[in-house]
Amino acid sequence: MQNYEKFCHSGQLLYFCKLKLTSMASVKCSIPKGTRDFLPTEMARRNYIFDTIRSVFRTFAFEPIETPSMENLSTLMGKYGEEGDKLLFKVLNSGDFMEGVDFNQDYHKVAPQICERGLRYDLTVPFARFVVQHRDQITFPFRRYQLQPVWRADRPQKGRYREFYQCDADMIGSTSLLNELELVQMIDMVFTKLGINVTVKINNRKVLAGIAEMIGAPERLIDITVAIDKLDKIGLDNVRAELRERGLSEDQIHALDPVFSLSGSANEKLTTLERMFADVEVGQKGVEELKTLFGYIGAATMNCEVELDLTLARGLNYYTGAIFEVKAKDVQIGSICGGGRYDNLTGIFGMPDVSGVGISFGADRIYDVLTELQAFPEGLERAARVMFINFGPAEQAACVGIVARLRAEGISALIYPDAAKMKKQMDYANRKAVPYVAFVGESEMQTGTVTLKNMSDGTQQTLSIDALIDTIK
């Protein structure tokens, strides 16, 4: 049982009174675990992030697409590993979903028989399906961006949701490393605009393959990179112990020493690697790609720090060339953006050898970073530039005309809907953080003016409508 404000209506006036609610009502009013409502202030902040990312995507000539929230389950199943299949939200077939289904089976077997569709798990697999399905309507190389929610039946926990947005940009149908440069420039522009200092970490999957081959364990690529990936967290000795556990020989572990002791600039590291990869073709190719990319990056003007990080290993099963990851410098938080090149994304849908490279911005983590840095611009959440006080029918009519002119100029304006007490109207303006309040009383009506109060410094001036527009625009 809790109290809340109830609105009782009496004519045009609005009163507040208190009322008890039965607990039944509060039970009804909840949302599924791991999902969120967004109130206007959160929306304004989220839209600021989305708008910034979208504007940068557009400046780089990426084109928007959208795919349905529901895909055929056959499109999604088997694309995210066994764990991923479990985390897919499945949509029950309409009508008599039970007809012809044997329910004396394991639930894993029953689920796909009663659910033909599932909710999008990421934007990448639907994009691959999209490219194959619409290949005749697309001009390649194709740069697409996509900002849409995805759903995962993950255990809800702090910062992990069952519905969240992904903001992806991919260029597909070109192997040029200029694409990789442009992704780094795009990352730089997004975080410069948002005011977040970041480090962009870059690696190349071919270099990791080269290292595995060099120590004579090409088939242990994943074991090696998973261990290397932990270097930051657990230290070199523990990484070595883990490699031992994973079955690498002492000779092989020893052969990795030069990789761990690499130091200096990206170019210095690459020169050392080049020597190490004298007989390892895939490693040479990786070094060559990184040299070209760091050459491009060196020639470009950028605000962010870009570093070669050989311990970066993300999404290995998936990526085949460059790998990117972005960390915020002033906040302890995981990666806020990542991506890489994949040489065969559409192969799963029968269209092989289409190379692509892309990145994904983590809007929720960026939101957390901006909150922690208190770096959201002021005034984002303001509902209106100006609110007109309502003194009664005649004054309201005058306000309607003035407000229509302001709105035609694109100025967000509001008239309080009732001639309520002044204190109540001013309280409302304060709660809504309106920067200006306008008064149109008898004298203003006679002279065709408005008295404008600046809510931040309390000053007041009487203005013509044109001067009003100039002042608050």
Next chain:
Amino acid sequence: MQNYEKFCHSGQLLYFCKLKLTSMASVKCSIPKGTRDFLPTEMARRNYIFDTIRSVFRTFAFEPIETPSMENLSTLMGKYGEEGDKLLFKVLNSGDFMEGVDFNQDYHKVAPQICERGLRYDLTVPFARFVVQHRDQITFPFRRYQLQPVWRADRPQKGRYREFYQCDADMIGSTSLLNELELVQMIDMVFTKLGINVTVKINNRKVLAGIAEMIGAPERLIDITVAIDKLDKIGLDNVRAELRERGLSEDQIHALDPVFSLSGSANEKLTTLERMFADVEVGQKGVEELKTLFGYIGAATMNCEVELDLTLARGLNYYTGAIFEVKAKDVQIGSICGGGRYDNLTGIFGMPDVSGVGISFGADRIYDVLTELQAFPEGLERAARVMFINFGPAEQAACVGIVARLRAEGISALIYPDAAKMKKQMDYANRKAVPYVAFVGESEMQTGTVTLKNMSDGTQQTLSIDALIDTIK
């Protein structure tokens, strides 16, 4: 089996070749019935509609909110009638959904036991749930807008989809008729901006209730309005026949004559109704509300036609005051926007007597109207303002610097990613409908200039970078 273009990579160059696909691949690449992919051109047009609606909502000081795609099924069930319950998409519980469930029951009984959640069916019920759940965080009167997709398991057919967007604006917690005026002004501004001539039809549910009471059949309100609603389509005689079938007496049907024969301006109709409602309180209240609203509308400047339509009956179970419906004048299509006042929306969640009024724009139908009128602005779908031709490594490096400057100015620009043959690059520029193509060769590199080709008239000029920015911005 079908042919398609395949991309084979050889160094930095890109070739096209033909390849046969197995039919298996094409089978995989489809989307669920009634859902849609949106390609860049469609996206640009849809965004134009959404952006226009959103900008008007903001100008009128509406604040954005979002609710989760999935709601608890208990929030949704029973809110849309029996038919609506059937059309809800239900989401299968994660994990062992079969545990403890008796599958020897009717599927209607099994479904809610294996599905706790359902997909949003409209934006109104989630908004009511939102208002009750967040009542302590909301300042009333509250103006919210919400642009999100909804899902309905309707039989797919032309113009009817299983996933589609709703664009809703509601003001809640105020009974002032100024709110109704503002909705009409908002409709006017949206369709003026979109260049669609519309008629806004207005009625009031209390007038309909008054008519039912006047002829002595207050309990037959729904039968009467359903029949009246068909007047346009089936004519007066058939409406009378239907009323007879629905069990109204000849006297009652005869008593409706004055309603059908009402004519003249809104004011003339209202004056006649006022006389008819001498003893019908609810009808008088409805006329009074309409008089006030049409008084406001008459005093405001509007482009659209606004008419009082007593045969307008939409959503009767739901609305309690004003009802709106918008028709495009130059296109034969159903309503493209509608709404009304409801006095007890949040009552279903235990918070009674909160009055609200709102409208919903039908983005899909507006899309169809703009397509039929060929009224989309030109150039919406352009991926970039300018594309730079790639002549090789040195020229590419020069272009990277220039393009970075353009992008910093907010200009959408592109470098072709490879030094492909000129014809291929120009073809690409043409397919992407880029308005300008830029050439940076040896002489331009020496002089720090760019040769710019205007793709619509074929003219070329050599410009400094500053002049380039001024020309294409």
